[in-house]
Every structure is written in C-alpha cells, then in structure tokens.
Amino acid sequence: MNSITQKATLLLVDDEPLVRETTAQWLRLSDYEVEEFDNAQTLLNRFEANDNVIVISDIRMQPLDGLGLMSQLLQLAPKLPVILITGHGDIDMAVKALRDGAFDFLEKPFDPNRLLETVNKASAQRQLDEQHKQQQDYLANVKGIEELILGKSVEIQAIREQIKTFAQIDTNVIIYGDTGCGKELVAQALHEHSHRQSEPFIAINCAAIPADLFESELFGHEAGAFTSAQKQRIGKLELASGGSLFLDEIESMPLAMQIKLLRVLQENTLERVGGNKSIKVDLRVLAAAKGNLQTQEAFRQDLFFRLNVSQVHLPPLCERGDDIPLLFEHFCQQACHEKGVTFRQLSPMDHETLMLYGWPGNVRELRNVALRYALEANSTVAKILSGYQAQSSHVNLSPLPLSVKVQEYERSLIDQTLKDCKGNIQQALDSLQLPRRTLNQKMQRYGLNRSDYLDEG
Incomplete structure (x- = not known):
C-alpha cells in the first residue's frame, strides 16, 4: 500500500530574509515545494494538523521562538517532523529539543547538502507515518469480502472481483497458488459469498491423510466395515453436502480416490465404506493446488476437466x-x-x-x-x-x-x-x-x- 508518492511540503520559518530565501531556493531546486514565513506565529496560523508537511525553523526569533513553535505544533500533530536551525550557542538547547520531540537540528552555518539529507529523511519518516495512518483507516473500515481477503494492491483487488463473480455462479473452482498464499481464505470467501453460505464449509488437506484412511475419511463407513470400525462414521463428502468441499493440495490425492471422487461428482451420489446404500449429495468442490493440474501425470485429466470450470490464480506475496x-x-x-x-x-x-x-x-x-x-x-x-x-x-x-x-x-x-x-x-x-x-x-x-x-x- 504505497499510495503516498507526493513529497511533503516544507514550511520554512526564519526572520532573516537572506537566509530564508537562499535556503528556500536550494530546497526548491531539489524538487520540494516550500512555503516561507518570516515569523513563527504566521506559520502557526497557517498550520493544519492533517497536512503532509515538514517544518524547518530557526530557534532564535521574536516574539515566538522556534522551541515555542515546536511545542505548540507537536501538541497539534505529535508525529510532525520539526527540524531546528541553531546558532553555535544554542547546541545544549537543541539537544534538549531532540528529547522533546524535534526530528533533528543543524548548526549555522550549515551545509545545504546536509539540510537536504535531513529533509529527505524527515520526508521518508513522514511518508511512513502517513502510510501507517492510511493503513489504520483501511483496517478500521474493511467489510464484506475484504475482511477475509485483505489488500489494496491491483492484484488482490482483481482476485476479489473474481471471487464475487464465481461465488454467484456455483461452479467448481481450482485455486492455484504457492504455499502460504491464502488459498483456503479464498475458498472460504467463495463459500461465504455464495447461496451455500448457511451450509457447511468442509476443508480437507489431501497431503495430510494417510492413503489407507483416505476412503473412510471422504466417504465414511458403516459399523463393522473393517476391524476398527466399531460404529458408523459420516464422511467429509456427505458432511459437505449442500455446502462447499475444500480439497487442499488436491494433487496429493491417491489415484484410486481420484476415480471415486470423479464418480461422486458425475452421479451426485456416494456409498459409505461397507455399505450398499446410495446417498444423494450436492457438492460444490473448491480445489487448491500449487501447480497446473493439467500437466501433472499423477492427476487424472477427466477429474481435472470436471473441476476446471473456473480458476483463481493467487500471486505470491x-x-x-x-x-x-x-x-x-x-x-x-x-x-x-x-x-x-x-x-x-x-x-x-x-x-x-x-x-x-x-x-x-x-x-x-x-x-x-x-x-x-x-x-x-x-x-x-x-x-x-x-x-x-x-x-x-x-x-x-x-x-x-x-x-x-x-x-x-x-x-x-x-x-x-x-x-x-x-x-x-x-x-x-x-x-x-x-x-x-x-x-x-x-x-x-x-x-x-x-x-x-x-x-x-
């Protein structure tokens, strides 16, 4: 979220016209906008707390000096960068000002390049503070799909628009993206913004299930179907009926299970392990993969085409x-x-x-x-x-x-x-x-x- 590209405006106050004018000219040559003031009170009257500005002030001025100006400005805008210009005898005073919140100080006669370097650093800090404020405002006001899929980049805004579209047409979706990109969040957003939102969202990580337990995990089993099956168990496919089934790392699904899943998707029915009763299911499959499923030899092409109605491609961070x-x-x-x-x-x-x-x-x-x-x-x-x-x-x-x-x-x-x-x-x-x-x-x-x-x- 790097939306602040405009440089801060410099508010320069010095009661010596020659010093003020030459300093302003140097800063303008460095592509800064500069507003000049011959006394602190005039600058204070012009100041707005939300302005993107940096103040450069001489210390010794009358009737309001630079320290008094800084004190009042920091009460209005605590993060405002204030750069003080000091005479030789004011060093101890300037050091105290640093503890009181001044960004930095320069001693007269100062090197113009050093002033520019200090202004550039203050500008970078100001930009960081403004970015922080924008981020706080954004996070405080997110709603709807943005609560799950945060971001203001062009890439993530496009993803959100895709999700809104695909959520409404109730198709199977393949979500592509590297590890840690947020594929499950996208699946949740697709579910929560569809007409299935009041029904279950069931997530399965295909890489985490041992091959010998896969069928029971997906299809469930009847009591006595195998030695440890002491009671009936409802499988994830059945639990997801009416809602959404999220199959993460689907490329890890054993080939035998791919064949059985394809049959369920074609016929909208399943049988539990050890059972012979056909059970109707209504599934929307949201599958996630790290690489193109169509080019993976261990993934069935007929299952790929059944799933590949819509695609979402998540960019890496x-x-x-x-x-x-x-x-x-x-x-x-x-x-x-x-x-x-x-x-x-x-x-x-x-x-x-x-x-x-x-x-x-x-x-x-x-x-x-x-x-x-x-x-x-x-x-x-x-x-x-x-x-x-x-x-x-x-x-x-x-x-x-x-x-x-x-x-x-x-x-x-x-x-x-x-x-x-x-x-x-x-x-x-x-x-x-x-x-x-x-x-x-x-x-x-x-x-x-x-x-x-x-x-x-």
Missing part, C-alpha cells in the same frame, strides 16, 4: 508488495489485541526490511514474523528473520539483503551500548565514537528510544 506493510500491521494488531500488549509502529529500518525480503513462505511466513514482532518488544523484522534462517536448513529460505544485515548489526551495537550506558547519551557517544547528530539519526531510524534504557541495570 512478493508480487503484491504494496500489501506487505498493511498485512504485517494487521497481523501485529491481532496479536496485540489477543495478548493485551501495546502495538508499536514499524521503524524505518523494519519497513525497509519488509519490502526488501523475498517472503518465500508468502502470507503465512509474514504472519509468523508479525506475531513475533508484536510480542517481543525489542525484536526487529531482520532479527526475527535471521533467527528463522539460523534454525532452518530449508533450501527455499530467501536470504536477507546485505544492506539489511549491516543495518541489523549496527542497530544491535547501538542497542547494547545504550543498555551498557543505561541511557546516558554522552557515554554512548564516547563509546561509539559518533557525533551526537549521527547517533540521533540512527536511533530514529532503528526505533530506539532513550527512555527505554534509563531504568535498566
């Missing part, structure tokens, strides 16, 4: 990247609600990791990572993924990009240093040998807050 942060946030919220823990917004680093990773396990893998992220307060997406990879030898695991690994290592070093220093920023600066401004930017990027370390130890 990596092909619907706009939905990745939305789904991740949805799963995090679910976990937080169930466990009674506080939801935390993604840091810029976590967001970048989500978008760079390949997600070979698709939505199922994303959900598992989201649950861990929600319940482990100090976790990062990269750390969770690295842990999964260290514990598994699965050949299909997607490697983490080098940039993500480097950032996770840097984050862990800063995190440990802040723990060792119990939140003392000066000690952390000395230990890491970083300028204060650089440490502040990295802490923002990695979602590290000084207050989280003050009581440790």
Whole structure:
C-alpha cells in the first residue's frame, strides 16, 4: 500500500530574509515545494494538523521562538517532523529539543547538502507515518469480502472481483497458488459469498491423510466395515453436502480416490465404506493446488476437466508488495489485541526490511514474523528473520539483503551500548565514537528510544 508518492511540503520559518530565501531556493531546486514565513506565529496560523508537511525553523526569533513553535505544533500533530536551525550557542538547547520531540537540528552555518539529507529523511519518516495512518483507516473500515481477503494492491483487488463473480455462479473452482498464499481464505470467501453460505464449509488437506484412511475419511463407513470400525462414521463428502468441499493440495490425492471422487461428482451420489446404500449429495468442490493440474501425470485429466470450470490464480506475496506493510500491521494488531500488549509502529529500518525480503513462505511466513514482532518488544523484522534462517536448513529460505544485515548489526551495537550506558547519551557517544547528530539519526531510524534504557541495570 504505497499510495503516498507526493513529497511533503516544507514550511520554512526564519526572520532573516537572506537566509530564508537562499535556503528556500536550494530546497526548491531539489524538487520540494516550500512555503516561507518570516515569523513563527504566521506559520502557526497557517498550520493544519492533517497536512503532509515538514517544518524547518530557526530557534532564535521574536516574539515566538522556534522551541515555542515546536511545542505548540507537536501538541497539534505529535508525529510532525520539526527540524531546528541553531546558532553555535544554542547546541545544549537543541539537544534538549531532540528529547522533546524535534526530528533533528543543524548548526549555522550549515551545509545545504546536509539540510537536504535531513529533509529527505524527515520526508521518508513522514511518508511512513502517513502510510501507517492510511493503513489504520483501511483496517478500521474493511467489510464484506475484504475482511477475509485483505489488500489494496491491483492484484488482490482483481482476485476479489473474481471471487464475487464465481461465488454467484456455483461452479467448481481450482485455486492455484504457492504455499502460504491464502488459498483456503479464498475458498472460504467463495463459500461465504455464495447461496451455500448457511451450509457447511468442509476443508480437507489431501497431503495430510494417510492413503489407507483416505476412503473412510471422504466417504465414511458403516459399523463393522473393517476391524476398527466399531460404529458408523459420516464422511467429509456427505458432511459437505449442500455446502462447499475444500480439497487442499488436491494433487496429493491417491489415484484410486481420484476415480471415486470423479464418480461422486458425475452421479451426485456416494456409498459409505461397507455399505450398499446410495446417498444423494450436492457438492460444490473448491480445489487448491500449487501447480497446473493439467500437466501433472499423477492427476487424472477427466477429474481435472470436471473441476476446471473456473480458476483463481493467487500471486505470491512478493508480487503484491504494496500489501506487505498493511498485512504485517494487521497481523501485529491481532496479536496485540489477543495478548493485551501495546502495538508499536514499524521503524524505518523494519519497513525497509519488509519490502526488501523475498517472503518465500508468502502470507503465512509474514504472519509468523508479525506475531513475533508484536510480542517481543525489542525484536526487529531482520532479527526475527535471521533467527528463522539460523534454525532452518530449508533450501527455499530467501536470504536477507546485505544492506539489511549491516543495518541489523549496527542497530544491535547501538542497542547494547545504550543498555551498557543505561541511557546516558554522552557515554554512548564516547563509546561509539559518533557525533551526537549521527547517533540521533540512527536511533530514529532503528526505533530506539532513550527512555527505554534509563531504568535498566
């Protein structure tokens, strides 16, 4: 859901005309829209809390200075990025402002390129905050089919339209998609939006049933049909009559069962194992497979053509990247609600990791990572993924990009240093040998807050 493409507008306030005009000109050359103000009160009067803006303010102004302006702005919009421009003697004041919510500060005379770099980072953070707000609004208002099939990508919107159409015509459907794409959710949506919705939805994973139990599982059996059959059992086909039968991984169904299933679909009748009574059934089959059933030698072509009335092709998660942060946030919220823990917004680093990773396990893998992220307060997406990879030898695991690994290592070093220093920023600066401004930017990027370390130890 990457719908925000417009850059934030920059609100620039400085009571020195030459500084203000040259700074505005530089920023406009970098393709930013800039509004200029010669005093803080004028900017405050113009400000709207929902605007996509970034504020750049000098500190020393009269009658309202930059710190007073920032304080009032953050009361109206707590996530607003405010960049302060300071004189040499204002450094201690600016450092305090960082603790009070300023995005960053630059010392006069500042390098225009450094200002642009800071503005770009603030713009990226603003975009992430706006995306989070849009996702919250979307998740709060989903209804109908979107409650099962979440997403705003073009691909998933097309899937929902297919489901609406196929649900009404009551045909058999083959749902294609890789492991973890949500094939059963699609089957449930097809059932719940059809005239069969008040009847049973019966799901069977064909790969999970031992071959010698398959017939009894599908057809049921009469008492005494075999040694362990002490009483009558109704099979899944009979239970699904009038409703929908979901056959997951149908390519794993034994050949003998394929023949028997085909006969049931042709004649709309079945016999329980050990019985001789013909039982009428009304089945709609929703079958799921990972690969094209028509090209699989172990799958009967006549059964394929009986099932292949309609098809739904689910894209892998990596092909619907706009939905990745939305789904991740949805799963995090679910976990937080169930466990009674506080939801935390993604840091810029976590967001970048989500978008760079390949997600070979698709939505199922994303959900598992989201649950861990929600319940482990100090976790990062990269750390969770690295842990999964260290514990598994699965050949299909997607490697983490080098940039993500480097950032996770840097984050862990800063995190440990802040723990060792119990939140003392000066000690952390000395230990890491970083300028204060650089440490502040990295802490923002990695979602590290000084207050989280003050009581440790």
